[in-house]
Amino acid sequence: MRVVLYTGKGGVGKTTTAAATAVWAAARGLRVLVASADAAHSLGDVLEEPLGAEPRRLALAESGTLSGVLAAVEVDARAEVARHWGAVGDYLGQLFRHQGIEEVMADELALLPGLEELTTLLAVDSWASGGAYDLVVVDCAPTDSALRLLTLPEAAHAALRILLKLQRAITAMVTPLARNLVAVPLPGPEVFRDAEALIYRQLGRLRERISDPGTSVRLVLTPERMVIDESLRARTDLALFDVAVDAVVMNRLLPEEAAAEPFFAEWVRQQAARRSEVAGLFSPLPILEAPLQHDEVTSLERLRAHGRDLFGDQAPEALLSTEPGLEFKREDPGYLLRLPLPNARAEDLDVSRIGAQLVVRTGALRRPIPLPRHLLGLDVSGARCRDGILEVHFQSIGDA
Numbered sequence: 001m002r003v004v005l006y007t008g009k010g011g012v013g014k015t016t017t018a019a020a021t022a023v024w025a026a027a028r029g030l031r032v033l034v035a036s037a038d039a040a041h042s043l044g045d046v047l048e049e050p051l052g053a054e055p056r057r058l059a060l061a062e063s064g065t066l067s068g069v070l071a072a073v074e075v076d077a078r079a080e081v082a083r084h085w086g087a088v089g090d091y092l093g094q095l096f097r098h099q100g101i102e103e104v105m106a107d108e109l110a111l112l113p114g115l116e117e118l119t120t121l122l123a124v125d126s127w128a129s130g131g132a133y134d135l136v137v138v139d140c141a142p143t144d145s146a147l148r149l150l151t152l153p154e155a156a157h158a159a160l161r162i163l164l165k166l167q168r169a170i171t172a173m174v175t176p177l178a179r180n181l182v183a184v185p186l187p188g189p190e191v192f193r194d195a196e197a198l199i200y201r202q203l204g205r206l207r208e209r210i211s212d213p214g215t216s217v218r219l220v221l222t223p224e225r226m227v228i229d230e231s232l233r234a235r236t237d238l239a240l241f242d243v244a245v246d247a248v249v250m251n252r253l254l255p256e257e258a259a260a261e262p263f264f265a266e267w268v269r270q271q272a273a274r275r276s277e278v279a280g281l282f283s284p285l286p287i288l289e290a291p292l293q294h295d296e297v298t299s300l301e302r303l304r305a306h307g308r309d310l311f312g313d314q315a316p317e318a319l320l321s322t323e324p325g326l327e328f329k330r331e332d333p334g335y336l337l338r339l340p341l342p343n344a345r346a347e348d349l350d351v352s353r354i355g356a357q358l359v360v361r362t363g364a365l366r367r368p369i370p371l372p373r374h375l376l377g378l379d380v381s382g383a384r385c386r387d388g389i390l391e392v393h394f395q396s397i398g399d400a
């Protein structure tokens, strides 16, 4: 099962690329679902088909465009919150009712930071595991929001552990007292247990889906400085959370013949320089190139042609590159943590040991990495980032 997620700076062509990938893969015989995970949906406009919150099969057989299956959906995050987190709403409802707060409704629950992103991913995960499709293509929101979507299951899991510890401590303290003070019964421990189990189960599923070898992100960019810089940062941040990136899509490239026009000659020259720059910066990721088309790329016919331009002979669903992720290795003496962080800048990096976790920060994002049991008694004896790989050494104090 393949899940391919497209992200990149606003307006670079994410929706177009996601739709073209899906249409071209379906034309080659795959069963494909393309899902818009961007709350500002435009997938329906690009496909020129009205879409809703349930996957809709696009009737294409008569146009002879497709030999596989193409379905499309625009995720309604708020409806998904009601579907997947209803039990958490009940739990919060029970908790709050004592304080005179009315029921917590799905709409309000959806306001919790990150819940819409988590729920969107849950919907993608259920389509990916349902067996109806070979490939799920996800059109994500621009970089920041997509990064939240992909790194939240891991971050939320860590935050939840702390919250639950706190909550248990408070409940243990408050419940006996409160039982004597209020007439209404407080929620019993089973309510907490059920809600916790649901949250852990959901987050666990999402973490598995994101780290699944069949799941990868593709970064869409145009040959412009600011766009390239944003994608470089995204690549580092995704690596921090072990999210695989398998390719870069370079969109809107001017054709060589445009150089014959004096007005465009400088653009063509600039683009050629950026092309080789991008290949070097993102190495060893393959760069898929898409031309600037004569007109907007909408309708199945145009998307199919755009997909063919983009992939040529390559299978759009192939995992185009694999990069190593986080690993712990034995060394003499002690252990080594190795985390590839391509394009990380030393001045943005920060590593600190906090109890049983190693906290790594790359600019805006921060990942607490739980340490394996056998490293808990050891100290950090050195850390450095070289050639895009962070290495942290662990030794017992006596060995240092």
Ligand SMILES: Nc1ncnc2c1ncn2[C@@H]1O[C@H](COP(=O)(O)OP(=O)(O)OP(=O)(O)O)[C@@H](O)[C@H]1O
Pocket (backbone or CB within 6 Å): 009, 010, 011, 012, 013, 014, 015, 016, 017, 038, 042, 142, 251, 252, 253, 290, 291, 292, 293, 294, 295, 296, 297, 298
């Ligand atoms: N290679 C291309 N040639 C010509 N037009 C293109 C190309 N790629 C994208 N476009 C056009 O550029 C516009 C923006 O593309 P698209 O909606 O795919 O970008 P996006 O990254 O999804 O934007 P947003 O960040 O708003 O979601 C659309 O009108 C689309 O048809």
Ligand SMILES: [Mg+2]
Pocket (backbone or CB within 6 Å): 014, 015, 016, 038, 042, 139
């Ligand atoms: Mg878009």
